[in-house]
Amino acid sequence: MSVRNSRLQLNSWPERVSPQRTIESPTASGEMLTRRQSAPALVVPPEETTHVVVVKRQSPDETAAGELVPSRRKDSVAVQSGIVANVPLDTTRSGAKDDFLMALLECPVCFGYIMPPIMQCPRGHLICSTCRSKLTICPVCRVFMTNIRSLAMEKVASKLVFPCKHSHFGCRARLSYAEKIEHEEDCDCRPYFCPYPDDKCSWQGPLRDVYQHLMNSHENVITMEGNDIIFLATNVNLEGALDWTMVQSCHGRHFLLSLEKINLGEGCQQYFTACRMIGSMKDAAEFVYNISLDAYNRTLRWQSKPRSIRENFSSFTNADFLVLNKHTVELFSEDGNLALNVVIRKVHEHTN
Structure with a gap:
């Protein structure tokens, strides 16, 4: 053939x-x-049917959580969806290096980042200065601590940017160690403590939950609506340390008015009257308040700006607040009740 x-x-x-x-x-x-050009495929008679199953293999570059991983391209990284993002690998490697260095600066006691001055034990284990003041032995190797500083790691820390310690509350700021402390003191995401004046409540949480916490957990807190109200403190002559607390709602905000009676010893008593805003210090600066006492043809007026509940009540009772002694309260009280007229205005309204 x-x-x-x-x-x-x-x-x-x-x-x-x-x-x-x-x-x-x-x-x-x-x-x-x-x-x-290529080897012929298997020839199948036309009366027969062939089912072809195609199996898609997962790319080794894919991850379960869609994380960025190095791809086969030298100038990009790949994500789980298969989309290639044009992010230089140098940036990715630099971020990984910074994360590694920051991990070295985690305190083994409080697990926070160690900021200069960075202390170390004789074997080189690092510890933050706050925890160092509370310890006599190294928490890692159990040798006695000294006051040796790790100057090399302090230089490393000066080149890094750290996340805010309130990042788990939503803050996304990254700062140098020199900026970190100042930012965290006034961070908008920093949790608020309970502003009730007795300092016994340990609650803390976001600003949006403070008002509801006061209503739910402190039953003796009264609420009033309006920018011009009368706050009546009853039984002010009772012995012992007492407090009277009211939430005044106006201008779309909540203000906490507190009258606290403190025993100073030897029968000496003082009353501290404070108006604080349930908000930040920046927001509180936009308002001004007046407290007036009127009784028996006597008038006493006080004017100031409200403080923020960021500030602890007991930390500034000797600061810019109305302070009354026992005799003054007796002069203005009627039947043991003290009526305080509280007026809150915006700053620009007050000046006009």
Whole structure:
């Protein structure tokens, strides 16, 4: 049988063929042969049906959480969705290096970042200065602590940017160690402590929950609406340390008015009257308040700006607040009750 007849028999069933190219190769009989570019696929008769199952393999660059991982391209990183983000690998490597260095600066006691001055034990284990003042032995290797500073790690810390310690409350700021402490003191995401004046409540949480906490947990707190109200403190002559607390709602804000009676010893008593805003110090600066006492043809007036509940009540009772002694309270009280007229205005309203 000739070569041509053999080829015709192989192609007796119709089939889809891939593109062909002709390679001129002389045979013994001088005929030209046709050769496929690739090996021919298995020929299937037309009456039979073939089911083809395609299995997609997961790319080694994919991760379960969609994290950025190095791709095969040198100038990009890949994500789980398969989209390639044009982020230089140098940036990714730099971030990983910074994370590694910051991990070295985690205090083994409080687990916070160690800020200069950075203390170390004789074997080189680092500890923050706050925890160092409370310890005599290293929490890692149990040797006695000294006052050795790690100057090398202090230089490393000066080159890094750290997340705010309130990041789990939503703050996304990253700062140098020189800026970190100042930012954290006034961070908008910093949790607020309970502003009730007795300092016994340990609650803390976001600003949006402070008012509801006062209503739910402190039943003796009264509430009043309006920017001009009368706050009546009853039984002010009772012995012992007492407090009277009211929430005044006006201008779309909540203000906490507290009258606290403190025993100073030897029968000496003082009353501290404070108006604080349930808000930040920046917001509190936009308002001004007046407290007036009127009784028996006597008048006493006090004017100031409210403080923020960021500030602890007991920490500034000797600061810019109305202070009354026992005799003054007796002069203005009626039947043991003291009426305080509280007026809160915005600063621009007060000046106009």
